[in-house]
Amino acid sequence: MLETLTVQDSVELAVVERSGFIESRHVGAAVVLSPDGEVVARLGNTDALILPRSSMKPLQAVACLTAGAVLDGEQLALSTASHSGTDRHAAVVRDVLAEVGLNEDALACPPAWPGDVATRDDMIREHGAPAAVRMNCSGKHAAMLRACVATGWPTEGYLDPSHPLQVHIREVVERLIGEKVAHTAIDGCGAPVYAMSLTALARGIHRVGTASERSPFALHRVAGALVRAVREHPWTIEGPGRPDTIAIESLGVFTKGGAEGVMVMVAPNGTTVALKMLDGSLRAATIAAATLLARHGALSAEQVAQLDEALSLVVLGGGRPVGAVRPGNAI
Numbered sequence: 001m002l003e004t005l006t007v008q009d010s011v012e013l014a015v016v017e018r019s020g021f022i023e024s025r026h027v028g029a030a031v032v033l034s035p036d037g038e039v040v041a042r043l044g045n046t047d048a049l050i051l052p053r054s055s056m057k058p059l060q061a062v063a064c065l066t067a068g069a070v071l072d073g074e075q076l077a078l079s080t081a082s083h084s085g086t087d088r089h090a091a092v093v094r095d096v097l098a099e100v101g102l103n104e105d106a107l108a109c110p111p112a113w114p115g116d117v118a119t120r121d122d123m124i125r126e127h128g129a130p131a132a133v134r135m136n137c138s139g140k141h142a143a144m145l146r147a148c149v150a151t152g153w154p155t156e157g158y159l160d161p162s163h164p165l166q167v168h169i170r171e172v173v174e175r176l177i178g179e180k181v182a183h184t185a186i187d188g189c190g191a192p193v194y195a196m197s198l199t200a201l202a203r204g205i206h207r208v209g210t211a212s213e214r215s216p217f218a219l220h221r222v223a224g225a226l227v228r229a230v231r232e233h234p235w236t237i238e239g240p241g242r243p244d245t246i247a248i249e250s251l252g253v254f255t256k257g258g259a260e261g262v263m264v265m266v267a268p269n270g271t272t273v274a275l276k277m278l279d280g281s282l283r284a285a286t287i288a289a290a291t292l293l294a295r296h297g298a299l300s301a302e303q304v305a306q307l308d309e310a311l312s313l314v315v316l317g318g319g320r321p322v323g324a325v326r327p328g329n330a331i
Helices: 053-066 073-078 087-098 117-125 138-151 164-177 198-209 218-232 243-251 285-295 301-311
Strands: 011-018 021-033 039-043 183-186 192-197 254-258 262-266 272-277 314-317 320-327
Touching (some): 011 272, 011 285, 053 138, 053 164, 053 198, 053 254, 053 262, 073 218, 138 164, 198 254, 198 262, 243 254
Antiparallel strands (some): 011 320, 021 039, 021 272, 254 262, 262 272
16 A cells, blocks of 8 residues: 555645634645755655656656757756746747657647636637647657657657656656655656655755756756756746746746645755645645745745745735735644
8 A cells, every 4th residue: 555645644834814714724744855955854744655746847857858858948948847838838849849850749748728818818719729739748748759759769659658768767767766666647748657755756856956067977967957947947837927937036946836736946055845735735835835945044034025925825805915825833
């Protein structure tokens, strides 16, 4: 039996306060690593297994690069994105594919409407339809296809867990997290996603987030390039007004949210947080992660306050602020 995170294993990571009344509570687990990668705080059971979902994308992107995908700048940043499907995002994905003789028909992720409301409304007015290139994982899929072309692996069936690309990705993920994956599941986009402990996820993200482009090791060099690309092009990771993009722009962090309440965040000094909201909600994940970084001296209280304002975590009553979504007692 796999040991997954339970209510009994969890602590209060965030609350929703309305007019002085705690209306809702988000429980879960979190782990903090120091700049040198040592565990300095555990909240809840961080050894229980989770599915990292899109918070695993930085590890998958590094694997694609080590498999031969050559990407830089916006293309590189988009390889680890959960983007909102704007025309700008779609154009970069199409370029990634076109440069190796592919088009969006090669994408095996499901068709989707853009997450960006304005783009979706424009497409509806123009009688558009959901498309794979608009799916929030299409940048990751384009990078996978680039890796296949570069290495000579078939592009057909590239999402099958037994495909050479996915075997390589799993090996790189295990190397980065420092443990064998406990279970293979299928993510929303159709790609394999691997069960691991929250501590292992933090370890892998820390290794990516603190990697140097001057390292003698190729894996570290490409990881360092990935982090730099994300910090230079934060719009790629989600989109204007989205939590990950806001956090990168305002704090200079390397961060990646994942479905079902997963969040990873690396401060400029290397302090790393990984957390899982047990109810699957992400609404408090960004501010909770940033607050944990501040608690351990990696961010200032002023920076977190500015982030909180930019995220607009207010609770409204009659159209005016009456409360807020804020970190819980465990943090």
